[in-house]
Amino acid sequence: MYKITFILAAFLMLFSACGNQQKQEEPQKPNIVVIYLDDLGYGDVSAYGATEIKTPNFDKLAEGGVRFTTGYASSATCTPSRYALLTGEYPWRNQNAKILPGSAPLIIDTAKITIPKMLKEQGYHTGIVGKWHLGLGSGNVNWNERVAPGPNEVGFDYSFIMAATQDRTPTVFLENGYVVGLSPDDPLYVNYQKNFEGEPTGLDNPGLMKMRWFNGHNNSIHNGIPRIGFQKGGKSAMWVDEDMADDFLTKAKNYVKEHKNEPFFLYYALQQPHVPRTPNARFVGTSGMGPRGDVIIEADWCVGEFIKTLEEEGLLDNTLVIFSSDNGPVVNDGYYDDSVEKLGKHTPWGPLRGGKYSLFEAGTRVPFITYWKGKIQPAVSDAMVSQLDLFSSFAKLVDSDKRGPDSEDLLDVFLGKSQEGRDEIVLEATSRTALRKGNWAMIPPYNGPAVNKMVNIELGNSSEFQLYNLNDDLGQQKNVAAENPEKLKEMVDLFEKLRGDGYKKIEQLELK
Structure with a gap:
């Protein structure tokens, strides 16, 4: 009896060990990272022909992956492009998908399938770090409580965001719906119709500004910069513009480290080179083109540091990286920052016509790179692709049967295995x-x-x-x-x- 029990126990241990070994040998689903720049033009990247500015870290992705010459954002402005990316749906199908104030309600229906929702169904942890600009709450947001619905309600397990853009109120970060660092003794209030009594604005307090406003950026002043929209209180929660790139980078790196043992999707949405351009002191003067060039150099460094983290954590060969921009470039778009005067020979639009806000090619044709170490062979592709197509292509990658309404499955194109992109x-x-x-x-x-x-x-x-x-x-x-x-x-x-x-x-x- 003892021998039989011993043999049975040994057999069970062997069976369990084999099962564990088989489980350990099963390949983990690939991580997916979307690195999304803000107002970066086709001609702002040296891999795309820029000669007056150097972007070595952007270029490494281009040189090691597929550089698309005909890659499109869906729109020539930010909110619509971000809506299309996450939903796989043309933004003109949603009348609310337009440039939003910081107080706008969420424009993605919480019942709608999105990239993070689809990936969650396939076992992914999902996170967003950076610019959101798709609305928060259901109207009349109380910033002193948890703000919902937002990113977490449309599929993101983790979110660290700014509500809208750097030039709009509120000038605070939100983490999983809560304003970061907010004191209950100094509540935050936001209004886009009228100012709060006694609060200074850029229109009547030039002595408080370190950056001169242009084109209506003359409401509440924070950190010496006048914004669009009014705010009051919340002083302990206010961001420091010059530290924003570092703040987002730290959160993105920490997200990778915390979720490296499970498949993850990270939407890393940088704020550069959108106005106000506020490079950290380390990057001031590095481009010779003023703040706009300097923040592109800063963003390039951030991307390099982020990729380095993937490599240090042993994740680079199992991570698909998408690099792109939400729309084409604009030089002077809210503040006098010498970007026009110091542009020199640099052409942010490259060989294209137009820019942000434009139906000409430079409005929507943007840098578009796919990178996966060891899986994607370096190439230049003329295939027409859109950020709309990321939804269905990611779904194919992870064996999901979900598809975006206007999204095409171009996985083989993104992986460099095909040149057959979109027809229209x-x-x-x-x-x-x-x-x-x-x-x-x-x-x-x-x-x-x-x-x-x-x-x-x-x-x-x-x-x-x-x-x-x-x-x-x-x-x-x-x-x-x-x-x-x-x-x-x-x-x-x-x-x-x-x-x-x-x-x-x-x-x-x-x-x-």
């Missing part, structure tokens, strides 16, 4: 839309100024249809609509089909 995409800029199909770009007629004189950017507005062959004219200098009536009709018909009932104006216009 609808691009958006401040509620206006245009079509890109193959090598052709079509912009329908729109009322409004041809140039936003405040920021000196061509918007793409015209009383006539515009058609460009990007193979021959990447800079969109020659409108060939009149010479190609059949191609124009083909583009307009497809555009109307894709937009459906969402685009009425074009139905009232005749092709010329």
Whole structure:
């Protein structure tokens, strides 16, 4: 009896050991990291042709992965692009997906499937660090309690964010819905309609400012910088702008270290080079181009330090990294910071026309890189891809059956195994839309100024249809609509089909 018991116990131990060994040998699902810059242009990265600024850490990703020459954000402004990235849905389908004030309610329906929700279903821990700008709460937010719904309610297990942008109130961080460092003795109040009595503004207190405002950035002053929107109280919770890049980097690195033993998804949304540009003292003067160039250098360093952390933790060969920007560049967009005067020969838009807010290519064609050490072979791809497609491609990667409504599965393209990208995409800029199909770009007629004189950017507005062959004219200098009536009709018909009932104006216009 003793021998039988001993043999049985030994067998069970052996079976258990084999099972554990098999479990240990099962490969962990790949980590996924999206590194998202803010207002970084196609020409702001040396791997994309910039000669006046050096971005060695961005370039390492480009040189070690797939550098897409035709990669798009969905929109030429921030909130819509971020909505599209997380939902896989065109932002023009959601009328609230436009540049939001810091007090706006959440614009992603909490019942909607998102990238983090989909990945959570597949066993991932999910986190966001950095800029959010998709709204918080359900209206009339009380910043002195937990603010919800927000990132945690649309799929993120962990969130460390700023509510909107660096130039908008409230100038505080929120961690999992709570304002960080807030004292109950000094509650925080935010208002976008009127100022609080006795609170100084940039409009009437120039002596309190270290940065001169431009284009309406003249409300509440914090850290010597006037903002959009008003706030009162919450002094212990206010961020220091010059430390923001370090704050976000620290949180992103800590997230990786804390979740390295499980598959994770991290959305690391840097604030650079959006205004106000406030480089840490370590980076002041490093670009020779003023604050805008300096914060690009700072962001490049942050990305390098973050990638170094992945490497030090032994995660680099099991982590898919996506690097991109939410829209094209703008130089002067709220403050006088010498960025125009010191731009020199640098062209943030590269060979493209337009910039942020524009329907021309520079509004939405952005740096777009995929990197996975040992899995993705270095390459340059001309395949047309969109941030919309990350949803369905990530789903394919992790064996999920979920898909984004407008998201295409381009996993093989992102991994460098195929050159067959999108055939067409609808691009958006401040509620206006245009079509890109193959090598052709079509912009329908729109009322409004041809140039936003405040920021000196061509918007793409015209009383006539515009058609460009990007193979021959990447800079969109020659409108060939009149010479190609059949191609124009083909583009307009497809555009109307894709937009459906969402685009009425074009139905009232005749092709010329």
